[in-house]
């Protein structure tokens with residue numbers, strides 16, 4: 018960073034610290050109910066204090082902060098609180114890593130987060146770690162200028178919060194949404210515990226799917242082919258096994274099987290009686306013939322490197338007619354087998370997998386996967402089981418399978434799976450569909466069939482229906498994420514909700530279990546609304562009986578009796594209830610998109626389960642990630658840039674603008690040094706410029722143009738803000754408005770006069786009001802340096818003043834800019850040697866012709882129709898009309914509208930801006946004439962309205 022920039026960073030840091038002190042000592046962000054004002058309650062997902070914050074956090078929390086500041090300026094009474102999530106494995110695993118002396122982590126703590134070496138060993142204590150990083154996060158978010166009401170901060174191990182969660186779980190249980198059951202879950206084989214998204218590296222929710230095992234008998238035992246497409250079993254041509262993996266014989270369900278050793282070890286978590294008996298000689302396997310249980314035909318066993326020993330059983334059935342992978346490898350290996358088609362797709366003669374692989378020979382795994390998806394989708398949606406399947410089926414099965422002919426893929430899949438299970442020729446198993454998913458301890462997770470455990474039953478149809486209803490009435494930003502939520506609501510099933518490890522609240526009816534982190538964080542936003550009053554009144558957890566929570570959150574019971582029984586004063590109870598009712602429902606929930614399939618969906622489910630419809634949340638905002646080294650910046654992936662360090666390096670406002678303006682809301686972004694430096698430079702310019710405004714009182718085209726541009730920017734920025742399209746907001750506020758000011762200064766300089774001080778001041782003031790939510794410190798500093806005593810938080814968000822939108826000045830300047838571009842292009846051609854330009858503008862009646870043509874085009878008339886209707890008298894006017902129509906057709910809509918509104922006096926505009934044109938082009942003189950003067954000057958050129966003829970004169 019050069020000296021000027023680094024000096025300016027020091028200025029920014031001083032400014033930030035000054036205003037942060039003002040905000041905190043003035044309690045500016047402490048929010049209290051005020052029935053006279055509309056309220057806006059927003060929250061961002063509370064952080065795990067298992068590390069200091071990184072730049073990814075700046076995006077999620079920063080977006081919420083921008084929104085909070087914007088809504089305050091729109092006149093809302095805004096509550097924006099933040100608590101800390103101490104629950105569960107993320108903290109305990111990180112503390113364990115320190116205790117084990119994990120060098121990489123210790124190094125990150127020291128060299129990236131600047132944690133003093135003497136503190137590091139103390140972080141091995143989970144509670145010390147949580148509290149230490151809680152303070153770090155608070156400090157970083159304060160340094161970033163977050164407008165949080167810190168009085169409402171809490172942790173999820175506060176006894177009062179635990180009481181709240183206990184109540185929530187009892188309610189869910191009463192409503193039938195907590196069940197004891199046996200169900201597949203993601204599982205860490207080392208911790209011996211279920212794993213949800215917050216327990217995994219990179220926050221991946223394990224996705225569990227169902228495979229069908231189909232038993233192909235051989236002389237040495239059953240080869241259980243694992244498939245997602247049992248409907249294709251009649252088309253099997255061989256069995257694939259992996260030549261470089263170990264295979265074992267296994268006893269399971271009273272039968273003898275052969276499968277990959279790794280698969281067997283994994284399957285043992287689902288099948289209790291699975292026992293590995295012996296190793297199987299690989300070469301023997303290849304000699305086996307496997308009997309298809311439906312056709313009774315024998316197929317060979319063939320080796321294939323692509324078989325994954327950890328997916329299913331490591332035994333795969335090959336169906337080349339319907340699986341591009343199978344067809345591709347059969348071709349590649351030169352095997353003489355004919356694909357057997359069992360699904361017909363209307364209009365397709367050749368089996369789809371064969372056709373696609375032959376037509377688009379895939380270059381690698383990725384392309385094969387794409388083709389596979391295409392085949393699966395097409396066959397699933399349009400395919401019907403072929404009549405040939407009856408001939409393929411063994412005679413004894415034909416009658417029972419007769420319904421298969423003409424069935425859809427979905428129907429056939431179910432029919433065949435239950436047929437195979439009924440006949441003892443198959444079973445279901447579960448598989449981790451998005452494997453590998455790693456536990457935070459580093460081990461790969463597996464699927465376990467968890468017995469007699471506590472689950473939140475997100476598969477309950479009644480619960481799903483309520484959640485669908487809630488989602489349907491919710492605003493989502495960006496709207497495109499709705500389908501992800503819909504998918505998640507449909508897909509969610511029973512979810513293990515307790516662990517035996519980590520901090521948190523015990524399960525009320527079985528205290529050996531701790532409610533896990535994604536289950537105790539679903540409706541905690543309600544807790545913020547009254548926690549401060551509760552604390553101020555000195556209420557103890559023991560007083561917070563279920564009856565108290567019923568009153569506070571559901572309005573049930575008589576407050577007098579509740580007060581008597583709990584010994585909580587009646588006025589305190591009423592106040593807490595009123596606070597809850599004032600702030601709830603939640604107006605906006607913010608998070609990165611990693612939380613869509615889990616936390617944010619659970620948030621929907623649990624609100625729908627607990628609260629009446631009028632208290633359901635109104636909006637979710639989901640932002641993209643800040644990436645680092647191509648992946649989501651994540652504590653658990655350890656690919657991080659420290660937020661506090663970035664603030665020290667570039668200043669808080671620079672970091673906010675760079676992180677938030679890096680991409681539109683739903684898209685991922687990167688933080689780069691060059692982007693941050695570019696933003697820094699813009700802020701420096703704005704800061705210095707705002708301190709140097711002086712000038713005249715003249716108001717002419719440039720002033721009207723500048724004000725007009727400002728109004729349009731107010732309109733655009735406001736629309737973008739409503740959608741939190743912060744990239745667009747940033748581009749306008751950081752780059753575009755500066756360009757307007759500089760252009761304006763050039764215009765007045767060329768006119769040999771000073772700028773209009775009042776207008777410039779007005780421009781800057783409106784500008785920084787809009788900049789304030791994104792860059793609060795510098796905006797507030799400039800505001801006060803302009804002599805204002807107020808805080809920008811209390812200023813109104815600017816409203817576009819349509820009366821100041823000046824079409825004539827807009828059109829004039831646009832016309833001049835395009836003329837400058839044309840002159841420059843011609844100068845390029847002549848090698849820049851020109852010294853003077855003569856501009857010949859079309860007569861004004863031609864301008865009228867252009868306007869008439871635009872009007873007709875607007876009414877949908879075409880070229881031929883216009884030529885016919887406007888009947889030009891002679892060839893010359895026909896020629897002119899043709900060119901004007903062409904010109905009008907090529908104009909952008911906005912320009913057409915301006916031309917329609919104003920018949921520009923081109924001659925006078927050029928005369929007014931001739932010095933400006935000269936300044937921008939480097940010419941010595943610019944002269945303007947009516948087109949009729951071309952004859953006099955002997956110029957053989959044409960001019961059209963808004964497209965004057967340009968003659969450049971060169972010397973020498």
Ligand SMILES: Nc1ncnc2c1ncn2[C@@H]1O[C@H](COP(=O)(O)OP(=O)(O)OP(=O)(O)O)[C@@H](O)[C@H]1O
Pocket residue numbers: 061062063064065072073074076077107215218219220607608609610611612640641642643644649650651652653654
């Ligand atoms: N790289 C990122 N970009 C944008 N938002 C992020 C990023 N990382 C985390 N967040 C958001 O910050 C909030 C808190 O996240 P959390 O504390 O789980 O951080 P994390 O880095 O994802 O941690 P971990 O890897 O330990 O899960 C969540 O809303 C999450 O979506």
